[in-house]
């Protein structure tokens with residue numbers, strides 16, 4: 277690992293699920309400290325791409341490095357520097373919130389305190405609640421806290437705020453802003469243009485498993501000749517925003 281290395285380097289990734297070509301050719305370089313949004317309609321290949329970057333899926337083709345580490349061969353070291361929040365959390369449903377937080381904290385040498393983690397996602401009042409009894413939004417918030425337990429240098433957040441109420445959404449935005457202030461690199465899969473515009477230095481737009489554009493939010497708007505990022509997205513993909521949800 278060296279500091280001159282990009283935080284994330286993905287080169288010509290491809291992944292197929294039987295007949296479905298989920299990711300056809302995705303290359304992406306994210307510098308240390310950047311927050312990069314991943315946008316695309318449903319089925320564009322966003323989750324598959326970030327799962328390959330996180331080492332959770334093996335690409336059929338291409339290469340991934342996270343802080344210079346190969347997710348396939350440097351798994352143990354990668355786990356220490358990468359935090360991943362996925363769309364569907366697979367957590368131990370019978371454990372209490374405090375037990376899950378302690379379990380995740382135990383994986384790392386210098387974890388955030390349990391109080392800090394619960395405070396980050398506003399779940400201090402639910403510490404004694406069993407995971408199964410949390411609302412969907414609370415479960416999602418917990419999975420975000422767990423992704424951040426080990427003070428990752430790179431955080432992958434897949435649909436951070438989908439399904440959250442406006443207050444929780446704003447809270448998560450300030451969490452990402454805090455990560456950014458700490459120099460953490462963030463890859464953020466999102467369907468919310470307002471979120472992307474507010475949080476992201478650059479945005480990669482995926483469609484049909486390929487990169488359609490990679491630019492700053494303002495750059496995407498300028499190149500599309502549109503007034504807003506919403507309109508730029510529609511102009512780039514030819515698809516309605518409703519198709520992203």
Ligand SMILES: Nc1ncnc2c1ncn2[C@@H]1O[C@H](COP(=O)(O)OP(=O)(O)OP(=O)(O)O)[C@@H](O)[C@H]1O
Pocket residue numbers: 293296297298299316317318319320321322323324325520
């Ligand atoms: N485990 C799987 N088995 C088979 N096909 C899959 C699997 N996971 C994803 N796919 C298919 O691969 C394509 C890309 O899916 P992916 O989840 O990566 O897209 P996405 O952009 O994250 O979509 P969404 O916005 O709906 O979450 C879709 O056609 C999807 O149906």
